Each structure stands twice: as structure tokens, then as C-alpha cells.
Amino acid sequence: MRATRSLPLALTLTLALTACGGSALSDGGGGGGDDDSVKIALLVPQSGVYAPLGKDMEAGFRLYLDQHDNQLGGKKVELTVVDEGGGPEDGVPAGTKLAQDESVDAVVGVVNSATALGLVDTFAEAKKPLIIGNAGADDITGKESSPYVWRTSFANGEVGAAIGEKVAEEVGDGKVYLVGPDYAAGKEFLAGFKSSFEKAGGKIAGTQMTPFGKTTNFQPYLQKVRNAKPKAVFAFYAGSEAVTFVKQYDQLGLHKDIPFYGTGFLTEGGALTAQGKSADGIFTSLHYSSELDNETNAAFVKDYSAKNDGKPTVYSVQAYDAGAVLDKALEEGTGGDQIVEGLKAAGEIDSPRGPWSFSDEQGPDQTYYLRKVEQKDGAWSNVVEGDLTKPTS
């Protein structure tokens, strides 16, 4: 914890010089030091359509701490969990409070892209590290990037783009209809898909954006999809919206007629359990599946399942990996600039998703997988069909 922050400047400098041989002087984070404890805040939704995602992230982060004697970078962790709420109206004030709380050394989490976009400048001004454990807004590791904001998840456009070529091959001359929630993430997932799909010769039949967080009846939108007679549908939804959309797609009889593709959030974790047979055969792109066949994932799935109800999800892995990168980074110290230096030097992460490392844009350089919903050992699962070609921009 940043115990020295509220001390007068002269005393802080004296203590820093005495204790650290001057290294803390370079810490632009406004304090920090080499204390033996650190305070981390986990900002995840505990309410709204993305509450199940927040639960999985908390479970993933806690598993990393449990496996590492509740320490990161050799420092004892004090963890506080704060509700991100349903959207930026709740998440931005909650995150701002944490950015300005001098007792908090770093923040992990944030599910919603609009919330994340609303927090970048605040964390940059506070010089406090924010490790985004989900929100994929493209600009965060692009136009809006900040040295203090890092990401262990993905960029929205990349996940959509990863499956574009595959869908173009499947539909041939046919057109594809795009559907998603009307906010930053929905638009970027669809745009990413559209760019690689069109580059591979695909044609778009139409696009429907549905009001985010409020739509429980998708029938009017699905009717428009049916009327357009597309060869396939591509969608992004997550959490409870994913459950409702996939079930209604099936109830209206579209599933048997129109092949269904999406980003993997559509059929992830508890959403797939609730969708059951209505999700059968959906193809998705994602950087994780609990069914991935590698040693790190086998151990992770075993440990996670022993402590939680069900297998881990992409959300659990992204938060687990946020623990892994902070573990390395906090070896440098607990000040903002020290953590940032540690993140720059993090190197390869041996993750359940497969090995990855930070790109120059401070997000993961990682593999995307093609997954298909099938029954496996009596449960609906995202079976891995293979790697997807890395999209070129």
C-alpha cells in the first residue's frame, strides 16, 4: 500500500532515499515504495446484464491469489471488490473514485467498453495502473492509449475479424446479416467482422443494432433478419442478452434455416448452460475455450472447477492473467510508474489460453480459436476446431 502518499513531500523524499536508495524518486505515480503489501481494487459488474461476467472475473482473480499465497510480486494483497454496474453511468464514477483513492495501488477489471473509454484519461491523470480484464474498446490500445492502461483481454475488432474469412468461405455468394447491441463494443465487433469478411469477398445483407441492456424481446429484429433471407447471421451478445438472443433465434425457427456465427461471448460459460440445445452448432471466434488442450489449461480447469460451480470462462482467464502480469510487475515496486515498468518487462505469460505477451499497444498478442457448440461428456461445450488466421489490418 502507498503508506507514504499522505506524508509531506520533504519527509516522503527523506524516507524514500533512506529506504530505497532513491529508486522511489522516479515514481511518477505520486508515491509508492517497496512496502510488503499492496492494495488492489477489482472493478467488475455485480449488477446489470454483465453481472455473470463479473462473477467469473472475480473467481479467476481470486484463484490466482489462492494459488500464490495471496501475494503478488512478493507483496501481501489487500483486495477490494467494487461494482462496475450495468454501464458507464455507474462504472465511470465507481472507477474515478478508485483512480483518486490514494490507498489503492492498481485497479483490475472493467467489462464494458463504454465504461473503459470513460476511465482512460482519469487513470492517466492519476498515473495509476488500470489493467483491463475484459472491455475490448479498440481505441484503448489504439488512439486513446495511455502508459497507465493495459489490457489482458482483447480488442473488439480483432475478435470479430478473426472469423470473417472462415464465414466468407462457408457462405460463398450468399449474404450475411449482422446483429449486436447498440454501444461501442457491439459496433466494433461487427465492424471487425465486416472488414475481414468483405476483404475475403463476403457481402452484407443488413445490420441491426438493438438497444443495449434493455432489449428482452428480440422478435421484431429477428423478423427483419428472416425477411432479408441471409445465407448466415453473425452476432455479438454477452451475458444475459446472449441467453435471450440465442433462445429466441431458435424459438422463431431461424436456427434450423440460417447458420449462426458469432464472437465467443455469445456462447460462453453460464450463457451456454442456459441456452442448451438452442445453441447447438453455433460457430464462434475467441481466444479461449475451457476445452483447449494444453497442460496449463488442464491444471487451471481442474483448480477452478474445484472451487467454483462449473468450468472457467474467458472472463475468468483474463482476470487470472491480470493476476499473473501484476505478479511480475509488482516486483518493481507499488508506485504507478514502477508497476508500468514491470508491465513493460512482463515477457511471455504461460496462460490457460496458450502463451501470450503484451504487444507494443499494451494488449495481448494472442491466438484466436474457432469453436463449435457441441455436446461433450454430457454437457454443452465450445469444442475447439482449430486456430483462426490472424487478421491483417
Ligand code: BEZ
Ligand atoms: C465490452 O463492452 O467490451 C464487452 C462486454 C462483454 C463482452 C465482451 C466485450
